[in-house]
Amino acid sequence: MKQLLKDILTIPAIALKEHAIHSALAQFAVQHNLKFQQDSAGNSYITYSGDESPSVGRRPLFITAHTDHPGFIVTEVNGNHAICEFRGGLSAEYGKSEYLCVYRIASQDASIAAIGKAQVQEIMTQGTSPRQRIQGATVLSEPGVQLEVGDLLLWDVTAFEISNDPDPKILARQCDDLIGVVSILQTLKKLSETSSPYSFTGLFTRAEEIGLMGASAATNSSILPTEAIVIAIETSSGAGGRAIQGDGPIIRVGDAGSIFTPKVTTWMEHTASNLAEKSDFKYQRLLMDAGSTEATAFFRLGLDTGALCVSLGAWHNAGPNQKIVPDDYPHFITRGWAKPYRARRIRQLLGETKLHSVDSFKTVQSDVTSVVAGDVLPLMLSLTEDRFAPGSDTYTVRGQLEEWDRQMSVDRAEPLLFAAWYRELTRLIYADELKDLFPDMWKMRPQFIHNVLSGTDGQSRWCDDQNSDPVESCADQSTAALDKALVELRTRYGADMNKWQWGQAHMAYSAHRPFGKHPWLSKLFDLAIPSPGGSYTVNAGVYRIRSQEPFHNTHSASMRAIYDLADPDKSLFIHSTGQSGNRLSPHYNNFVDPWRDGTYLSMTTDRQQILAHAMGTLILRPQRTELD
Structure with a gap:
């Protein structure tokens, strides 16, 4: 099923521009010897006909999902700027300054190709606050990308990935509602492979995001009989406690617009209950009222209708990573939410222990596992396999990194080797495209680098150096980057590689204010210590790869605390x-080593204990004046 998920979820589609999805559906039907039909509105139908005996009163079953997802389409181009129409329903609080992936539909065969990226400059809205919705946007294309009328633009987020967690999740841009499409296709495939006696039709509708258009049109088609039972598979936001991801599929009683046919919902619940009694199958029965679904269209147009639902953590990609409020939260907090790497590791650590304690939380706060290295380094290693001469320094370093456990430990060389290799690789990948903008735009950008190295949506094209005639591959650039990294490390830390350590480069500085700004006084008042961690580890130690000291720890948790509420x-x-x-006090810097090493001090509120361990008492007494 993973391959089917990847094949379908990565096909770009917005309302009325869903040709590639429906072409894939037709190919699927041919591959599995299933009946394929389309109605006059362009909805697709795939039918599996079992050999069940005819039964009086047996009603045909249609399971439906829609094939579009919210996105922009270019309507007007002026140089490297364009005006885009938005097709879908999404709050206008989102989108400004966000990056979009640009796709172009070929006129010859309707195939779709990724051509680059663009950035939203201004959001055009409709409606009144706080219910304003995105109507369109002006966008600026990246250097070298010429937008054309009809281009599709989708949010620049993960096209498809399965998270590497104890409880894996599907991370994909178009879960709504291509997850429903895949669910139906997998069911058709399973029935066909097992020669099941049961029959049903998968109905794949168009243009749901702009008014349930495909579903409404399907009710006028002769392919969908009036006596049919329709079950709509949809996605919906689990925000605000509506649902729990991982607790099973949701029997959706209704949505924001309707309560669906009770007898169909009861039948679905009875079936799910029987499954739960015979296995570890879990399900939920909920009213998912974050929005309206196609089930409302079928129900209101006279068909007996039920609905199944998959809970999303970021509905319409509108819940940025670690967003802490539901989609309809009325107050602005921020547009900048943390990238997901630390949260992924925290979820993993929390899931490894059933009953947590103060000690287990010490472990969580001190964790320096690099999820970014876990995601990106395997690609770098794969691209450079057999690229280095045995016995060379690059060959040795690559071997070290193959064995590395991804711990950004202070006394290890591997974190420094990875950080330097990654830094040089980012330079080779996109400095040539950005030209003079690169020094200000140079950041780690781990999701982008992952997409480039994995070739997601054709993004491996970034590896080609625009300033040279040969076409460089990502393997070429990964190889060159390691060579350059070792040259840089020798210059900074000496020729003896055995002496290189992450802490040597990753110094944590606590600058005094204001004396830290003075070239002499700073040496007396500033504090520095070799530190573990990295930009995206739980125990964060952020470093800026574009700075003069690219691996210095510039941002960490200045205070850590664990509160025992019992x-x-x-x-x-x-x-x-x-x-x-007081710089002359032995207590000016006495927490530096414990802070680095992940040790703690007790936080007692017992006055007797405080007095018993006090080194003295400081009394602040105001000076009396003649007016007193």
């Missing part, structure tokens, strides 16, 4: 410098 006096804390602001 016994508050067992709570712990640590911060990054010391208890005293």
Whole structure:
């Protein structure tokens, strides 16, 4: 099923521009010897006919999903700017400054190709606050990309990936509703392969996002009889406690517009209950009211209708990573949400222990596993296999990184080797395209680099150096990047590779204010220590690859605390410098080592304990004046 998910979820489609999806549906039907039909509205039907005995009163079953997803289409072009129409329903609080992937439909065969990216400059809205919706946008194409009228633009997020978690999740741009499409196709495939006696038709509708158009048209088609039972498979937001991801599919009682046919819902629940009794199958029965679904169209047009639902963590991709409020939250907090790498690792660590304690939370806060390295390094290693001469330094380093456990430990060389290799690779991948803009735009961009190295949507084209005649591959650039990285590391840290350590490069600086700005006083008042972690580890140690000291730790948790709510006096804390602001005090920097090493101090509120361990008492007494 993973291959089917990848094949379908990565096909770009917005309302009325769904040709590639329906072409794939036709090919699927031929491949599995299934009946394929289309109605006058362009909806597709795939039927599996079992050999069940005819039964009086047996009603045909249609399971439906729509094939479009919210997105933009270019309507007017002026140089490297374009005006786009938005097809879908999404709050206008989203979108500004976001990047979009650009796709072009070939006029000859309706195939779709990725041609580059564009950035939203301004969102055009409709409606009144707080219910404003995106109507369109002006966008700016990236250098070298010439937009054309009719181009499709979709959010620049993961096209398809299955997370590497104990509880894996599908990460995909077009889950709504291509997850429903895949669910139906997999069911048809399973029935066909097992020669099941049961029959049903998969109905794949167009243009749901702009008014349930395909579903409404299907009710006028002779292919869908009036006595049919229709079950719509959809996705919906689980935000606000509507549903729990991982607790099974949802029997959807209704949506924002309707309550569906009760007898169909009851039949579905009875079937699910029987499955749950015989296996570990889980399901939920809920009213998912985040929006309206095609089931409303079928139900209101006279068909007996039920609905199944898959809960999404980021409905319409509108819940940026680690967003903490539901989609309809009325107040602006921020447009910048953290990338998902630390959250993925935290979820994994939380899932490894059933009952957590203060000690287990120490482990979580101190974790320095690099999820980014786990995602990207295997691609870098694969691209450079057999590229280096045995016995060479590059061959040795590549071997070290193959064995590396992805821990950004202070006393290890591998984190530094990976960070330097990755840094040089980013330079080779997109410095030539950005030209003079590159110094200001140079960042790690791990999702982009992953897409380039994996060739997602043709993005491996970024590996070609625009300043040279030969066409460089990602393998070429990955090879060259490691050579350049070792040259850079020798210049910075000496020729003896055995002495290289991450902490040597990843110094955590606590700058004094204001003396940290003075070239002499800073040496006395600033504090520095070799530190573990990286930009996306749970124990964060952010470094800026475009800076003069590209691996220095410039941003970390200056304070960590663990609160024991069962016994508050067992709570712990640590911060990054010391208890005293007096540079001559031994307590000016006495927390630096414990902070780096992940150890803590008790946070008691018991006054007797505080007095028993006090080194003295500081009394602040205001000076009396003649007016007192």
